[in-house]
Amino acid sequence: MRVLILEDEPLISMAMTMILEEAGHRVTTAETAEGAEAINRVDPHDLAICDYNLGKGRRDGVDAALAMTRDNPKTRIIFQSAYRDQVSLGRMVSAMPEAILSKPLDEAKLLRAVVGHPLSEVA
Known part of the structure; x- marks a missing residue:
C-alpha cells in the first residue's frame, strides 16, 4: 500500500x-x-496518516486531509494526535477519517x- 505520512516531528x-x-508498505x-x-x-496515495497539529500558525492535518480527499476521493485518512478535546476531535471527525x-x-x-479495521477497534 502507498502511504503518505504528514507529520511535523x-x-x-x-x-x-x-x-x-x-x-x-x-x-x-x-x-x-x-x-x-x-x-x-x-x-x-492509498492512505494518508495525518498529524492534527502541525505547529502554531500553520494549516493543520484536517485542512490537508480535506484537500487530499477532494483531489483524490479514494485516499483513505487516518489521524494521529495528542489532542483529545471535543473541539479537536470534532474537527478531525469532520474529515471522516477511518481512525483517530x-x-x-x-x-x-x-x-x-x-x-482497515474500523475506528472503534483502533481508537
Whole structure:
C-alpha cells in the first residue's frame, strides 16, 4: 500500500516510516499540509496518516486531509494526535477519517488501522 505520512516531528515520522516499511508498505513523508497536498495531487496515495497539529500558525492535518480527499476521493485518512478535546476531535471527525489514533505512537494500533479495521477497534 502507498502511504503518505504528514507529520511535523521528524522522530515520529521516522518511526512510523520504519514500522510501515517493515510491514511492506511504500511510504512518502511530508512535514506541512501544503507539502502533503502537493505530493498527493501529483502521485495519489492509498492512505494518508495525518498529524492534527502541525505547529502554531500553520494549516493543520484536517485542512490537508480535506484537500487530499477532494483531489483524490479514494485516499483513505487516518489521524494521529495528542489532542483529545471535543473541539479537536470534532474537527478531525469532520474529515471522516477511518481512525483517530492517540499519541504516543502505538505500533499495533497503527498497523491495525492501516489495514482497515474500523475506528472503534483502533481508537
